[in-house]
Amino acid sequence: MKINVWNTILQLNKERGVETSVIIAAIEESLRVAAARHFTHQEEIRVDFRPEKGELRVYVTKTVAEEPVSDPASQIGLPEARDLKPDARPGDSLEIDIPSDTLGRIAAQAAKQVILQKFRDAEQEKVYHQFVPLVGEIVTGVVRRLDHQAVILDVLGSEVVLALREMIPGEDVRIGDKVKAVLLQVQRGPKGPQIYASRSHPKFLLKLLEIEVPEIGSGAILIKDVVRQPGERAKAAVMTPEKDIDPVGACIGVKGNRILTISKELGGEKIDIIEWSDHPAIYAKAALSPAKVDRIVVLNREAKVLQALVAKDQLSLAIGKKGINVKLASRLVGWKIEIKEN
DSSP states (O other): OBOOOOOHHHHHHHHHOOOHHHHHHHHHHHHHHHHHHTSOOOOOOOOEEEEEGGGEEEEEEEEEEHHHHHHHEEEHHHHHHHHHTTTTTTTOEEEOOOOOOHHHHHHHHHHHHHHHHHHHHHHHHHHHHHHGGTTSSSSEEEEEEEEESSEEEEEEEEEEEGGGGSOOOOOOOOEEEEEEEEEEEEOOOTSSSHHHHEEEHSSHHHHHHHHHHHHEEEETEEEEOOOOOOOOEEEEEOSSTTTTTOHHHHHOOOGGGHHHHHHTTTSSOOOEEEEEEEEOHHHHHHHTTTTTSSSEEEETTTTTTEEEEEEEGHHHHOOOOHHHHHHHHHHTTSSEEEEEOO
């Protein structure tokens, strides 16, 4: 029979980049599935589909057999065979086509389903390839909706999930608000790409520093590590191969303008900028900022344990609220740091 879907297949190929061979194969498979409702004995269904010529044929091949038929999947009884071909004889191979009216309905449904699915698949692939290069970058979205587990952002017309655990504690957003976040992950899913972002991840602070501090963006200053207790305190270790650049001062900015801008984006999170060192004691002394440390003692090199000696008036500052300052410093340096009054 004649079927006119070639122009639609070509359009899908041109607009969505789906190969014509992929579409044709999908339609053929869909026709086989649909035809199985007509041929009910698990016959081997053959599809001869030439869309460029508008030709379609769906049929099975059976051997004409004397009654009774032992295998209805591959055999057809003589009386039934002669209804289709009057001169049929036992042993003949007979091709049995789906009636044209039934085939027309099946073909229209199969082609429509496959083409719509391919349109959806192509759109989903387009979104996937649009967002994959943005992983690790900051995106700005508009809050589309809220639920008990996440904030859903509209970014470039697609939904991005900002889970509540990826928010900064205490943040309050409303529908229509603009929100910045770092894109963490893009996954293929049955309903399309699943895109996840975060405001609490250390990468968010890292990317904010890259944006706000030109020397980081240019590579003159390197960020060695970032640790955070979201909404409370963060520490970033920086260094530079350039002799005439103060990496800490450059990140803080004139009158602290650069770091204050970043802190404001993070809901007032305190940010300590520390000069990185490959010497654990020197690094730990800087990492305990804003506390002033008198001396660092290596207690156990193998277990990586340091002791920081501080004056009495610096003790609470070195430990920090709920021990956050010393915990972050330990994570940054990679050594356990014990605080002791000097």
